Amino acid sequence: xxxxxxxxxxxxxxxxxxxxxxxxxxxxxxxxxxxxxxxxxxxxxxxxxxxxxxxxxxxxxxxxxxxxxxxxxxxxxxxxxxxxxxxxxxxxxxxxxxxxxxxxxxxxxxxxxxxxxxxxxxxxxxxxxxxxxxxxxxxxxxxxxxxxxxxxxxxxxxxxxxxxxxxxxxxxxxxxxxxxxxxxxxxxxxxxxxxxxxxxxxxxxxxxxxxxxxxxxxxxxxxxxxxxxxxxxxxxxxxxxxxxxxxxxxxxxxxxxxxxxxxxxxxxxxxxxxxxxxxxxxxxxxxxx
Numbered sequence: 346x347x348x349x350x351x352x353x354x355x356x357x358x359x360x361x362x363x364x365x366x367x368x369x370x371x372x373x374x375x376x377x378x379x380x381x382x383x384x385x386x387x388x389x390x391x392x393x394x395x396x397x398x399x400x401x402x403x404x405x406x407x408x409x410x411x412x413x414x415x416x417x418x419x420x421x422x423x424x425x426x427x428x429x430x431x432x433x434x435x436x437x438x439x440x441x442x443x444x445x446x447x448x449x450x451x452x453x454x455x456x457x458x459x460x461x462x463x464x465x466x467x468x469x470x471x472x473x474x475x476x477x478x479x480x481x482x483x484x485x486x487x488x489x490x491x492x493x494x495x496x497x498x499x500x501x502x503x504x505x506x507x508x509x510x511x512x513x514x515x516x517x518x519x520x521x522x523x524x525x526x527x528x529x530x531x532x533x534x535x536x537x538x539x540x541x542x543x544x545x546x547x548x549x550x551x552x553x554x555x556x557x558x559x560x561x562x563x564x565x566x567x568x569x570x571x572x573x574x575x576x577x578x579x580x581x582x583x584x585x586x587x588x589x590x591x592x593x594x595x596x597x598x599x600x601x602x603x604x605x606x607x608x609x610x611x612x613x614x615x616x617x618x619x620x621x622x623x624x625x626x627x628x629x630x631x632x633x634x
Contacts, residue, residue, distance in 0.1 A: 372608060372627035375401045377422035379603075379633050383430055384423070386502070386586045388577035395421055395432050405435075405613050405623035416623055418466075418613060424591065424632055426603060431587045433466060433611075440464065440578025441616050444496035445559040447548055456548050456557065462616035463496035464578075466585055469509060470599045471608040486511055489599040490534065493574045493585060500562040501542035504574040504587055508535045508597060537597045539567020568595040591632070606631045 384392040400419035407414055421432040443461035450457045470489040488511075493504040510533040515522075521532040542565040546558065564570075571593045576585040591601040601607060607630045613623045 372629040373401065373403055374629050374631055375420050375422050377424045377429060377630060377632045380423045380425055383425045383428060383588070384432075384586070386430070386573045386575050386588045388575040388584050388586055390432060390434060390584050394423055394430075398423065400432075400434070403611065403625050403628060405611065405625050407623045414623075416613070418611060418625070420611075422630060424603070426591075428588055428590050429601060429630075429632070431468075433585045433587075434582055435466075435613055436582045437464060437578070437615060438581060440495070440580070440583065442495045442499070442578075443558075444494070447557040447559060449552055449555050454552075455550070459556070463494050463614075464583065464616065465492065465494040465614035466576075466583075467492045467612045467614070468587075469610050469612075472508070472599050491572050491574075491587065491589075493576060493587065495576060495578075495583075497543040497560050498574065499576050501565060502573060502575050503542050503565050503570060504572040505541060506537040506569055506572050506598070508537070509533075510535065535597075537568035537571070538595065539569035540565055541569050568593065568597055571595065571598060601632060603632050604634050 378398060380394055382394065384394040390396075398421045400421050403418045403420055404415050405418055406416070416435065418433055418435040423430045441462060441464045443459070444463040446459040446461050447456040448459045449455075468491045470491070472487040472489050488509040490507045490509045491504045492507070493499065498505050512531045512533075513529075515529075515531045521534075522529050540563065542563060543560045544563055546561050548559075549557070572587055572589045574585065574587045576583055578584075589598075591603070593600075599607070609628050609630060611625045611628065615623070
């Protein structure tokens with residue numbers, strides 16, 4: 346299993362899925378309605394299946410210059426007994442689909458970072474009963490992390506699939522940490538088994554064009570191919586569809602069943618910088634009989 350570090354995601358999911366927050370408020374419930382014909386995963390919300398279901402509005406928020414700024418994400422969920430489908434929509438005036446693009450600097454005769462950062466959405470699913478316990482009191486937990494990225498994963502029609510591991514005790518390979526008033530939380534993020542949907546390309550030293558993509562799309566394999574996803578930006582908002590088998594048969598995934606209830610939380614990224622993510626409070630998915 347390959348270990349990767351996406352520090353923006355790690356910090357954001359730490360904040361959004363923190364057990365401290367989950368203890369403060371009752372979770373908002375999203376019910377996955379049972380349907381016969383599942384929608385096509387194409388990032389379009391006009392499928393009759395979605396039009397027949399009322400969305401649940403979830404507040405995501407961030408602090409800007411000392412004040413809390415709130416936005417809304419509208420969620421819908423369905424299942425056919427085999428596969429879970431989610432639809433998320435949120436306003437965003439700019440659909441940012443580039444990430445660390447390399448641009449040629451004539452004066453320096455080399456490529457430099459264009460400064461572009463992609464939009465994205467992450468979902469953190471509880472793996473175990475300790476998700477809602479206070480980890481800062483000494484209880485560690487793991488989460489199944491789905492991360493859709495407008496540049497790196499959307500062209501492959503998937504979301505990155507991995508596990509978030511949080512602990513109050515440092516493990517030998519934990520290099521990321523988050524200091525709190527009650528102590529230090531150590532964070533690790535592992536990709537699921539298989540090949541991921543993108544790879545980083547080396548920056549050429551010679552001129553090969555005015556703009557070069559930093560990441561190359563590749564077909565995901567194994568557990569990395571579990572979460573199908575497609576996002577579309579219409580000029581003012583993102584529409585994102587995700588779908589995954591309830592039981593992937595992969596040991597690194599959360600197994601879901603009809604009738605089950607699953608705590609989760611979301612983070613929305615606008616240009617995916619440390620300061621530009623918005624996080625939800627506690628949520629739960631109920632998969633209706």
